[in-house]
Amino acid sequence: MKWFKESKLINKIEEATEFYENQLEGFLERLRELRLRLDYAHRWEKESIYSKINEVENEMEKTREIIRKYKDDSERLKKDQNSLEAELESKEEEGILDPESREKLENQIQHYAFHWFREATIMVKKKTGKDFFGRVEKGYKNKFGINAHHGQQYHFDLRLLIPDGDLSLYYYLEGPEDVSEEEKRERLKKKDLYPKKSYVSFAISKHKFPSKKEKLLMNRTADHPQDYMEGSIGEKTVIPEGHYGAGYYTIYDKGDFTVLDVDPKRMVVYFNGQKIKGAYAIVYSPRRTGQEFLLVKLTEQDPKKLEEEYKVKI
Numbered sequence: 082m083k084w085f086k087e088s089k090l091i092n093k094i095e096e097a098t099e100f101y102e103n104q105l106e107g108f109l110e111r112l113r114e115l116r117l118r119l120d121y122a123h124r125w126e127k128e129s130i131y132s133k134i135n136e137v138e139n140e141m142e143k144t145r146e147i148i149r150k151y152k153d154d155s156e157r158l159k160k161d162q163n164s165l166e167a168e169l170e171s172k173e174e175e176g177i178l179d180p181e182s183r184e185k186l187e188n189q190i191q192h193y194a195f196h197w198f199r200e201a202t203i204m205v206k207k208k209t210g211k212d213f214f215g216r217v218e219k220g221y222k223n224k225f226g227i228n229a230h231h232g233q234q235y236h237f238d239l240r241l242l243i244p245d246g247d248l249s250l251y252y253y254l255e256g257p258e259d260v261s262e263e264e265k266r267e268r269l270k271k272k273d274l275y276p277k278k279s280y281v282s283f284a285i286s287k288h289k290f291p292s293k294k295e296k297l298l299m300n301r302t303a304d305h306p307q308d309y310m311e312g313s314i315g316e317k318t319v320i321p322e323g324h325y326g327a328g329y330y331t332i333y334d335k336g337d338f339t340v341l342d343v344d345p346k347r348m349v350v351y352f353n354g355q356k357i358k359g360a361y362a363i364v365y366s367p368r369r370t371g372q373e374f375l376l377v378k379l380t381e382q383d384p385k386k387l388e389e390e391y392k393v394k395i
Contacts, residue, residue: 098151101144108141213243213281214348217340220393225338225352226310232328237288240280240305279304290357291378301372310335341391351395360387
């Protein structure tokens with residue numbers, strides 16, 4: 082059961098529940114605004130407002146249903162965990178260890194655990210699209226890399242080595258589609274789910290870096306393990322068919338990056354790679370999924386002037 086406790090699964094479920102509760106508060110505020118508008122709306126506007134109110138009320142009901150399900154499953158999971166631990170403890174005290182009974186109970190709790198491990202991990206990722214902004218400070222330095230990814234569509238993947246990563250989503254997605262749920266559970270148990278550092282990763286919409294005054298859309302993907310940037314420039318790695326990101330990738334560039342500035346909405350970095358050298362802004366720009374960012378090349382590129390402006394040593 083060590084893997085289950087270390088996954089902090091209950092915490093993930095509670096975080097996901099909190100996300101939906103906050104979303105519900107947003108719907109309530111929107112509903113109040115719409116009803117207030119009704120008092121001042123012209124007759125021809127009211128039909129449109131009523132339609133919007135119905136839409137919000139429908140979304141609220143769906144959200145309430147999700148919250149109820151999250152809370153019910155969370156309680157069931159806690160009870161199963163307590164039941165398993167109590168029964169194992171009782172049998173150990175009596176000197177009786179029934180392998181069949183033990184396996185049955187462990188399979189039962191792993192069923193709930195794996196379901197929530199997957200669902201809550203993806204939910205928390207959606208909630209914290211820009212969470213890595215809060216994990217670095219001005220002046221932070223570490224490795225970065227760029228993979229030229231030949232998958233469904235040829236594009237660049239930007240990777241920044243940042244503390245307190247979470248590889249659980251990557252390890253869930255990486256397996257072949259025909260792998261059974263049981264095999265995926267076994268693989269997850271063997272992985273280090275909370276490494277000290279992993280690559281925060283972005284899929285850039287094109288296979289290039291932006292020029293001046295150009296903005297390129299990036300989508301944050303699952304954090305990736307460090308071995309994605311092990312090797313030399315141009316080295317090719319094949320990702321088998323059926324695996325996450327199937328195709329192949331090469332190391333296009335690698336080097337160090339320095340955080341020049343960071344706030345809740347953007348991070349300014351200086352890349353010192355073998356090919357890419359310069360200052361860029363990574364700007365949070367949520368759209369459809371909440372995982373969207375813009376990569377923008379700064380006007381000022383002179384390292385000495387940047388050091389003077391941001392008071393950071395490059």
